[in-house]
Amino acid sequence: MSSAAGPSRRSQVTPFAVMEVLAEVARLRAAGRDVISLCAGEPGGGAPAAVSEAAARVHAERLPLGYTPALGITELRTAIAEHYRDWYGLELAPERVAVTTGSSGAFVLSFLAAFDHGDRVALARPGYPAYRNILASLGCEVLDLDCGPAERYQPSVDQLAEAHARTPIDGLVLASPANPTGTMVTHSELTAIADWCRAEGVRLISDEIYHGVTYPQPGAADPRGVCAAAVDDTAVVVSSFSKYWGMTGWRLGWAVLPEDLVRPVDALAGNVALCPPAPAQLAALAAFSDAALQECEGGVAEFARTRDLVLAQAPRLGWGSAAPADGAFYYYAELGQDQLRRWGDAPSYAAALLDATGVALTPGDDFDARAGSRHVRLSFAAGHDAVAEALERIITWQADAS
Secondary structure, eight states: OOOTTSOOGGGOOOOOHHHHHHHHHHHHHHTTOOOEEOSSOOOTTOSOHHHHHHHHHHHHTTOOOOOOOTTOOHHHHHHHHHHHHHHHOOOOOGGGEEEESHHHHHHHHHHHHHOOTTOEEEEEESOOHHHHHHHHHTTOEEEEEEOOGGGTTSOOHHHHHHHHHHSOOOEEEEESSOTTTOOOOOHHHHHHHHHHHHHHTOEEEEEOTTTTOBOOOTTOSOTTOOOGGGTOTTSEEEEESSSSSOOGGGOOEEEEOOHHHHHHHHHHHHHHTSSSOHHHHHHHGGGGSHHHHHHHHHHHHHHHHHHHHHHHHHHHHTOOOBOOOOBTTEEEEEOOHHHHHHHSSHHHHHHHHHHHHOEEOEEGGGTOTTTGGGEEEEEOTTOHHHHHHHHHHHHHHHHHHO
16 A cells, blocks of 8 residues: 555665766766776767767757657668668568667566566576566566576576476566676577477567677677577567667667567557657667768777786686676676675675775676675776776785785
8 A cells, every 4th residue: 555655665676786886986086086987888989970970960950859659760660670680680570669768668668568567577697687676666576597607697498497387487588698797598598498488478578788799709600699589579679779889878779579569568658758769769870870880890899809808817806706708798707705705795895996996896786686795797898998907906906905
């Protein structure tokens, strides 16, 4: 029973801790501190030049920026559908594309359309905390699937079947590459999971916002990642312009919807947000130009170079076991006994590190309520030089503190 004297129960979700770390970074920088932020999944290069130039033209030509259709302008929905043909060989009707206010908007709309209050939705742990918090605020029950090093941080059909046999599951949110670990599922693994979900009546939601930011082995069958829509047309695919294109603040994402969810998401979108940001939609048409894609590939090469640096310096860091980081731009690692013995847990370690060195990391609590307090996530999206300097600061500080 709600009370006018206080907030709703559904609003009592855990804050996204990385946002609190970012607020502290901003405070320290305002006070004149030299801070290197390795806590946010935000590419340092920003949007491709072609997109920024398109945005400038939108404003210079004083184009009318009124409401657009709830699921986005036809031109952008068509461009996204063509992107799926170019990247995945997938013929996709533009009507199945819903342009949203960031991938966050796609998750809210997809969850609202796919799940009812009380439905049980499975998530890998560690994983992106907003999945859990959005689902919880919508009244869904979240089932954590413990996915550690032995599982390569990804769920399996056996794990899902065992959980489903105990209490039926209504949905699964799968991320590949995943945040915070960067691990990916193979084509055969995703196909097996999708087949199981379809057979059991479980809705698959596939988070593919890091597609393209991948580090495949030579000859890999799916170098940018496996698209769930290519193996199951009942799955929901969520993606975004934020990561591969570096357009985090433009707040533009999308969902590829199965036929049965197009109309519900359209109705929900028109009520929840009216439409995605009009200027961002018009500018994003340039994101698929040859010049923009070439620039993005250069950014991925820089991420790869920075990832190689982090992996090369890992022995000097002296942390414990780490996820393999097949994609995205994160290094998720256990701190190891020396640091845990000295600082007690990851939040204390990260707070002391930021205070002493000006290097900001994200404690693992955000991603794993059970074991995350022993882990940290280092984002190497800030770029090679910034990460190189940050690593030297961390290594020197740890040595001096020992």
